[in-house]
Amino acid sequence: MRAARLIRMVLLLQSRPSMTAAELARELEVSERTITRDAQALSEAGVPVYADRGRTGGYRLIGGYRTRLTGLARGEAEALFLSGVPGALREMGLEDAASAARLKVSAALLPSLRDASHTAAQRFHLDAPGWFTEPKTPELLPAVAEAVWDDRRITARYRRQDTGVERELEPYGLVLKAGVWYLCARVPDAGSFRVYRIDRFTAAEPGADRFGRDASFDLPAFWAERAAQFARSILRSTVVVRLTGAGARALRHAVDPLAAQEALAEAGPPDGAGRVTVSLPVESDDVAYTQLMALGPEVEVIEPADLRRRFADASARTAAYYGQDEPGTPDGGPTATGSP
Secondary structure (H helix, E strand, C coil): CHHHHHHHHHHHHHHCCCECHHHHHHHHCCCHHHHHHHHHHHHHCCCCEEEECCCCCEEEECCCCCCCCCCCCHHHHHHHHHCCCHHHHHHCCCHHHHHHHHHHHHHHCCHHHCCHHHHHHCCCCCCCCCCCCCCCCCCCHHHHHHHHHHCEEEEEEEEECCEEEEEEEEEEEEEEECCEEEEEEEECCCCEEEEEEHHHEEEEEEEEEECCCCCCCCHHHHHHHHHHHHHHHCCCEEEEEEECHHHHHHHHHHCCHHHHHHHHHCCCCCCCCCCEEEEEEECCHHHHHHHHHHHHHHEEEEECHHHHHHHHHHHHHHHHHHHCCCCCCCCCCCCCCCCC
């Protein structure tokens, strides 16, 4: 909607000294011609948007113009208060700063929207750690977080297998994944970005120097790429299986979802019984045995032969249990209580 776009344009110009038409067009996902028309509309509405001409020109607000947060709808105001994760902010040592920011935003909202923080908190809660785990906040997380916010180099010492390693790092960003904190950092000597588990740091000493941040670095995109690389790196073996229709539908719930999706996409047509044969990347034969057993009779292992024999043995033992007259007597002998 144009009204929402105009508000975003004002807020963008309010947050930066000047922006070119091309920059605004990219941010707002419109054409430069639309930006020109929007700037004219804002000017006619009394918003002091000024256009500097020339190759280095752009749009800016003049006269110290500021807008209060009176253009927010209730849904937008509630979403604003959902953008912070209280537990994560507390672990990074930013709880006080976040609380002060929320108070300032609340004070700037219209009176009818000042309960947005309460209504949002009553409708959404993020519990990041996985089940059956007892997450522990890394002791060095606040120091690392401070260095991330301040673009300050750190000298980190961490455990790698049975040895200790020390590196100078440029800390670019933090990621909280399933209750575990990771640091995405650039190693100046190598000129590359790497990922470190912060709970493996034994020391993290901020330096006196700040580093120049690479403006092209995109933390969400970098993490998504590395996470995909990691998932692929552990899939070192391949098994060939034949799946029923139900097995094909359930495969992504039993194994790596991306591996399942790609394996099914590359499968040939179903056979006369409606079954498809796929080559599936897995971590190991042992892991594949555990995962594929969950599919029961909806999967048949073809290769490797050793894994097929394990499934055949498991199937035979299972059939023996269910082929008996009473539970606990697989060979037709006495029951567990010794009764004849």
